[in-house]
Amino acid sequence: xxxxxxxxxxxxxxxxxxxxxxxxxxxxxxxxxxxxxxxxxxxxxxxxxxxxxxxxxxxxxxxxxxxxxxxxxxxxxxxxxxxxxxxxxxxxxxxx
Amino acid sequence: xxxxxxxxxxxxxxxxxxxxxxxxxxxxxxxxxxxxxxxxxxxxxxxxxxxxxxxxxxxxxxxxxxxxxxxxxxxxxxxxxxxxxxxxxxxxxxxxxxxxxxxxxxxxxxxxxxxxxxxxxxxxxxxxxxxxxxxxxxxxxxxxxxxxxxxxxxxxxxxxxxxxxxxxxxxxxxxxxxxxxxxxxxxxxxxxxxxxxxxxxxxxxxxxxxxxxxxxxxxxxxxxxxxxxxxxxxxxxxxxxxxxxxxxxxxxxxxxxxxxxxxxxxxxxxxxxxxxxxxxxxxxxxxxxxxxxxxxxxxxxxxxxxxxxxxxxx
Numbered sequence: 001x002x003x004x005x006x007x008x009x010x011x012x013x014x015x016x017x018x019x020x021x022x023x024x025x026x027x028x029x030x031x032x033x034x035x036x037x038x039x040x041x042x043x044x045x046x047x048x049x050x051x052x053x054x055x056x057x058x059x060x061x062x063x064x065x066x067x068x069x070x071x072x073x074x075x076x077x078x079x080x081x082x083x084x085x086x087x088x089x090x091x092x093x094x095x096x
Numbered sequence: 097x098x099x100x101x102x103x104x105x106x107x108x109x110x111x112x113x114x115x116x117x118x119x120x121x122x123x124x125x126x127x128x129x130x131x132x133x134x135x136x137x138x139x140x141x142x143x144x145x146x147x148x149x150x151x152x153x154x155x156x157x158x159x160x161x162x163x164x165x166x167x168x169x170x171x172x173x174x175x176x177x178x179x180x181x182x183x184x185x186x187x188x189x190x191x192x193x194x195x196x197x198x199x200x201x202x203x204x205x206x207x208x209x210x211x212x213x214x215x216x217x218x219x220x221x222x223x224x225x226x227x228x229x230x231x232x233x234x235x236x237x238x239x240x241x242x243x244x245x246x247x248x249x250x251x252x253x254x255x256x257x258x259x260x261x262x263x264x265x266x267x268x269x270x271x272x273x274x275x276x277x278x279x280x281x282x283x284x285x286x287x288x289x290x291x292x293x294x295x296x297x298x299x300x301x302x303x304x305x306x307x308x309x310x311x312x313x314x315x316x317x318x319x320x321x322x323x324x325x326x327x328x329x330x331x332x333x334x335x336x337x338x339x340x341x342x343x344x345x346x347x348x349x350x351x352x353x354x355x356x357x358x359x360x361x362x363x364x365x366x367x368x369x370x371x372x373x374x375x376x377x378x379x380x381x382x383x384x385x386x387x388x389x390x391x392x393x394x395x396x397x398x399x400x401x402x403x404x405x406x407x408x409x410x
Binding site: 014016018020021023024025027029030032034036037038 | 352
């Protein structure tokens with residue numbers, strides 16, 4: 001599935017998420033997959049789920065971290081791919 | 097130990113009130129139970145009827161079988177040990193020992209694997225762990241079979257410390273404090289370890305396929321009361337440990353701790369959204385309340401002293 005940065009990300013149904021300290025843990029109750037996110041991954045998760053689009057989350061993260069834009073874009077795409085693969089998120093067209 | 101009638105015996109193990117229609121080799125402990133489970137003998141026909149048409153867990157084999165039945169009850173059996181039927185609400189275990197199974201071995205399976213089904217159904221999440229008591233607090237060692245939990249515990253027993261539980265651990269978290277509950281007064285050890293640490297060369301074999309012995313402990317070797325948990329140590333696998341020349345300890349992040357605790361569940365056969373949701377909540381609270389560390393140690397008897405030093409000073 002191709003992801004556009006104009007799309008928005010939302011937690012998939014039946015996924016539980018919890019911040020623990022500055023990290024995060026998730027479980028998909030349907031697939032019975034557990035996942036842990038380190039502090040950077042947890043921050044990316046929060047930004048993606050709070051923002052109206054992936055691009056808004058990307059811009060927010062770019063302003064927070066001392067990172068090359070292309071590197072951040074690649075890391076974000078990799079995380080999105082993993083989360084989609086584990087059915088932990090859904091990607092939808094940006095609401096009008 | 098007699099209970100309310102001649103055919104009913106009452107015990108408390110892992111904090112669970114156990115009522116059994118046969119006498120068990122356990123003392124009665126008196127503390128407020130977390131839940132109640134009745135263990136009753138049933139004839140072979142009761143099990144045969146219950147599992148008719150059952151779909152067994154994919155990991156079932158000639159030695160062990162399990163299935164969740166249409167009414168929500170769970171069936172589990174071990175060849176040469178016996179079979180168990182755990183009610184959907186977890187409050188009753190029907191059991192039938194195999195013909196040549198020793199009472200000790202049957203009890204280990206009934207109050208271990210079979211009981212774990214009843215606990216999960218009553219929203220208690222047991223862990224695969226062994227706990228010793230130091231200065232009135234529990235120190236838990238987590239890990240799979242053959243990871244060294246019982247050997248480490250035996251070395252602590254030799255040094256004069258007490259055992260709280262071997263193999264199955266029930267914890268309760270309340271207000272950020274975590275309490276561990278005492279298991280049966282026995283430890284499962286290979287004969288050489290039993291002889292080395294406990295000066296015991298005798299014991300009852302766990303089952304026909306293992307050399308492990310069930311070694312009974314006396315009242316001076318056990319802690320019969322719940323204790324607060326000080327720390328939990330996740331043992332590295334034997335494969336990882338053999339690459340390490342010395343004992344090392346690493347404090348795990350909360351995320352790593354969470355995933356290790358999930359891996360250390362005693363019961364991997366019961367799944368479903370309801371169980372996972374509860375396990376998620378309980379495990380997250382535990383990881384925030386107790387320090388969890390990874391312990392890697394070379395499998396050498398002389399290194400066990402190093403583990404004592406680390407555990408007793410942290």
